[in-house]
Amino acid sequence: MSKFRLYLEENNRSPVKQLWREFKRQHSAMTGLVLFITFFFISVLAPFITPHDPYLQVDELLLLPPSWSAAGLVQYPFGTDDLGRDLLSRMIKGTSYTFGFALITVAGALIMGLVLGALAGMSKGVKSSVFNHILDLALTIPSLLLAIIIVAVIGPGLMNTTWAIMVALLPQFVHGIRNAIDEELKQDYVIAYRLDGANSWQVLTRLILPNIWEKLTIMATMAISTAILDIAALGFLGFGAQAPLSEWGAMISDSLDLIYLAPSSVAIPGLLIFTAVLSVNLVGDGLKTAILKRRQN
Amino acid sequence: MLLLDIKNLTIELETADGLVRAVDRVSLSLREGETRGLVGESGSGKSLIAKAIVGVLNRRWQVTADRFHWLGKDLLRLTPEQRRQIIGRDIAMIYQEPSRSLDPTAVIGEQLEEAIPDHLLSGPWWRRSALRRKKAVGLLHKVGVRDHQRVLQSYPYQLSEGICQKVMIAMAIAKNPKLLIADEPTTALESTTQAQLFRLLASFNQLKGMAVLLISHELESVARYTQKLSVLYCGQLVEAGETTQVLQAPLHPYTDALIKSVPEFQPDLAPKTPLYALPGSIPTLQHVPIGCRLGPRCPNARKECVKTPALERQQNHYFSCHFPLTTKGN
Amino acid sequence: MTDLLEVQALSKGYTKQQGWFGRQHITALDDVSFTLAEGKTLAIVGETGSGKSTLAKLLVGIEKPDSGQILLAGQPVEISHYKKYNHVIRFIFQDAGRSLNPSQKVGQMLEDVLCFSTVLDQQQRRYKIGQTLKLLGLLDEHAEYYPHMFSGGQLQRVALARALILDPKLLILDEALTALDPTLRAQIVNLLLELQQSSGLAYLLISNQLRLVRHISDSILVLHQGKVVDYGTTTEVFAAPAHDYTKKLINSSAG
Numbered sequence: 020m021s022k023f024r025l026y027l028e029e030n031n032r033s034p035v036k037q038l039w040r041e042f043k044r045q046h047s048a049m050t051g052l053v054l055f056i057t058f059f060f061i062s063v064l065a066p067f068i069t070p071h072d073p074y075l076q077v078d079e080l081l082l083l084p085p086s087w088s089a090a091g092l093v094q095y096p097f098g099t100d101d102l103g104r105d106l107l108s109r110m111i112k113g114t115s116y117t118f119g120f121a122l123i124t125v126a127g128a129l130i131m132g133l134v135l136g137a138l139a140g141m142s143k144g145v146k147s148s149v150f151n152h153i154l155d156l157a158l159t160i161p162s163l164l165l166a167i168i169i170v171a172v173i174g175p176g177l178m179n180t181t182w183a184i185m186v187a188l189l190p191q192f193v194h195g196i197r198n199a200i201d202e203e204l205k206q207d208y209v210i211a212y213r214l215d216g217a218n219s220w221q222v223l224t225r226l227i228l229p230n231i232w233e234k235l236t237i238m239a240t241m242a243i244s245t246a247i248l249d250i251a252a253l254g255f256l257g258f259g260a261q262a263p264l265s266e267w268g269a270m271i272s273d274s275l276d277l278i279y280l281a282p283s284s285v286a287i288p289g290l291l292i293f294t295a296v297l298s299v300n301l302v303g304d305g306l307k308t309a310i311l312k313r314r315q316n
Numbered sequence: 317m318l319l320l321d322i323k324n325l326t327i328e329l330e331t332a333d334g335l336v337r338a339v340d341r342v343s344l345s346l347r348e349g350e351t352r353g354l355v356g357e358s359g360s361g362k363s364l365i366a367k368a369i370v371g372v373l374n375r376r377w378q379v380t381a382d383r384f385h386w387l388g389k390d391l392l393r394l395t396p397e398q399r400r401q402i403i404g405r406d407i408a409m410i411y412q413e414p415s416r417s418l419d420p421t422a423v424i425g426e427q428l429e430e431a432i433p434d435h436l437l438s439g440p441w442w443r444r445s446a447l448r449r450k451k452a453v454g455l456l457h458k459v460g461v462r463d464h465q466r467v468l469q470s471y472p473y474q475l476s477e478g479i480c481q482k483v484m485i486a487m488a489i490a491k492n493p494k495l496l497i498a499d500e501p502t503t504a505l506e507s508t509t510q511a512q513l514f515r516l517l518a519s520f521n522q523l524k525g526m527a528v529l530l531i532s533h534e535l536e537s538v539a540r541y542t543q544k545l546s547v548l549y550c551g552q553l554v555e556a557g558e559t560t561q562v563l564q565a566p567l568h569p570y571t572d573a574l575i576k577s578v579p580e581f582q583p584d585l586a587p588k589t590p591l592y593a594l595p596g597s598i599p600t601l602q603h604v605p606i607g608c609r610l611g612p613r614c615p616n617a618r619k620e621c622v623k624t625p626a627l628e629r630q631q632n633h634y635f636s637c638h639f640p641l642t643t644k645g646n
Numbered sequence: 647m648t649d650l651l652e653v654q655a656l657s658k659g660y661t662k663q664q665g666w667f668g669r670q671h672i673t674a675l676d677d678v679s680f681t682l683a684e685g686k687t688l689a690i691v692g693e694t695g696s697g698k699s700t701l702a703k704l705l706v707g708i709e710k711p712d713s714g715q716i717l718l719a720g721q722p723v724e725i726s727h728y729k730k731y732n733h734v735i736r737f738i739f740q741d742a743g744r745s746l747n748p749s750q751k752v753g754q755m756l757e758d759v760l761c762f763s764t765v766l767d768q769q770q771r772r773y774k775i776g777q778t779l780k781l782l783g784l785l786d787e788h789a790e791y792y793p794h795m796f797s798g799g800q801l802q803r804v805a806l807a808r809a810l811i812l813d814p815k816l817l818i819l820d821e822a823l824t825a826l827d828p829t830l831r832a833q834i835v836n837l838l839l840e841l842q843q844s845s846g847l848a849y850l851l852i853s854n855q856l857r858l859v860r861h862i863s864d865s866i867l868v869l870h871q872g873k874v875v876d877y878g879t880t881t882e883v884f885a886a887p888a889h890d891y892t893k894k895l896i897n898s899s900a901g
Binding site (some may be wrong): 335357358489507508510511512533534535536573574577578580585587588589590591592593594595597598599600 | 677687693694797798800827829830831832833835836839840854855856857858860861862864880893894895897898
């Protein structure tokens, strides 16, 4: 069949391929995607690619400046901190803490949100309305504040932060998913599908989920940037990752006293947080634009 | 004098895969006080032409024409500002879904009064608002809305589509335009209201000498209320002429098919017998055939049809086909 | 011969919330009865709000009637068990494009229909899909297409394929022909007439355009504000309309 192309390509693509085509056209979004994938691989491979042990304290090399200054060493590109630990290795390790844990958090929140959102979206009447009003109430609390409260109750630590942010992100997911499902249910093709004999479960899995996954992706990318910022903020405030862990936020707060002696030890994690959030937002924005453009065609 | 004189109008859309020609060298002219029907199926570019006339196409569309004259002035050569002034004064347009073209957050009275231009109100400024109100009521009466009090105070969603469309017409005729363009004005309406609206448009044409360009995909509804007819297919003008003449002796196979596919024009056709139908479907803009765009669907297409036929003329009857139908009924 | 579909005294009302406490009862359908024999076409004509859409919803089982009975081949049925009856009565939507899932291939959609309502195995399903597509003048390749790749007329064919794949006895067409372009409409009308002759399909045509109704339907039922105001064979009704509304309707279509 592939020999005869009777029609031009662009109209004969599946919706996903069309989306990718529109996405590819945006350079900023592609840059974001490349950065995102890089961060992802660094966070997965962190234990294998760190040049030094990120927790090894070398007493002879305290506060080594980065290698581009005259006093620096090539083996320690970003220099060392006040305990003589290699900053590059700590950054790499930190990627899996800040970026990796943000991904896990969002994935967890997304799964829980899907279950609850589907329950809320597919049910009708008083049950659904009560549920929704409680959710709306939870939405009024900012996610960072909610996360701080939860951490204050269950105690500091990276794992607890993850749980806290997951719970804090949950209301917006449930709300978004419920609205998306609600919108889908109004479509003619849902009625048509029911008339074909499908039950609610089949309608949900075969019809609604494939049609809302794009919205879910956008929601998730936006949530990832929130999660990164929240994890870093909690780490910075001392509620999140604790002392030796090389989480980016915690690292900034650790080296804040040394900002005059070793500015790079504050600047680099800050820059990384910025880049990570930027990459995620670029991808999310690009997706949004691509979906909009596809609809226009 | 010709009100509107368009020759070889071409409208192209910029897409990622290059220019797509949505309207291909269409000529259209309108005399003062004339009613012309513009008939075509979806994708024929009929709405695009209307939009090009009033100049509301966005930047992605490129409009070119050999001649694009409104009362002797070339609209394409004017600055947007000048053009808007002329069109704002002389041309009015009504759309398919009236409830969507009205502002949902304002009452009808407010919107209707806003549509009345200042220069039509004679009186000192302090009486303006009272005059406006009076004129609005008068306009509603003209379009056949009797309980003006209720309508003026209603929001669009409280009124039926039929009433909304009448309000739209009232707003359109408020400035006494020379030309009214009606883009599928009755598609959203009940069949009983449809006839009413067409009669309304026809009466304005006769009483005020307002020219009407009636755009529709239904040949039968247009044919009844227009003097002239232009038939479009896929952005090409296939036939134009006096409505009665075109209906009685179509020269283009497409017009012929269009007429034969409507049971109403075939009184001797027994119920439940097959209708005459062209094979195939309307091509999308990206995939239009070269030459005569009807080509693949045409019953008497031949080798020559890969060349676009030029618009030919038999008295007042224009057509673009290499092999025009000579007698009816073959 | 018993009639395929018999509707007896069907009524349906809605309560509409008005303000905080007020409630208003609206009668959408009031005591509607008619019969439809195999291989015949009944047209239901009426303006918006006359109850014709409600009637369609009751017949396919999206909603339950307040009172009255629906008889299929002489047997009273609870149509709202649509699992049981959905392959006898099929519904065609006004806008074919919107009744198809945009992110599913047509073949997959047809396969789902068969999965839900039949016991065929995969090979039989394939065969059936191929046959149905051919019946409607579509190609096998079209099964691999997404809905957005079809043009308007083809979409209506796909919608018909979806309905006909279950071998129904009755097809409800809810304004399905109104929005089509004339030459495509003629094609679809011919297709429907052909199918009726070859397989004895019955049609319930819901429309507010008398032009086509006159050509296609055997009998006609005029609804006005939920009540039947005219019912009879098409020629009878057109020759001697009983109700003012019907007269107005016929006049408006005749010009």
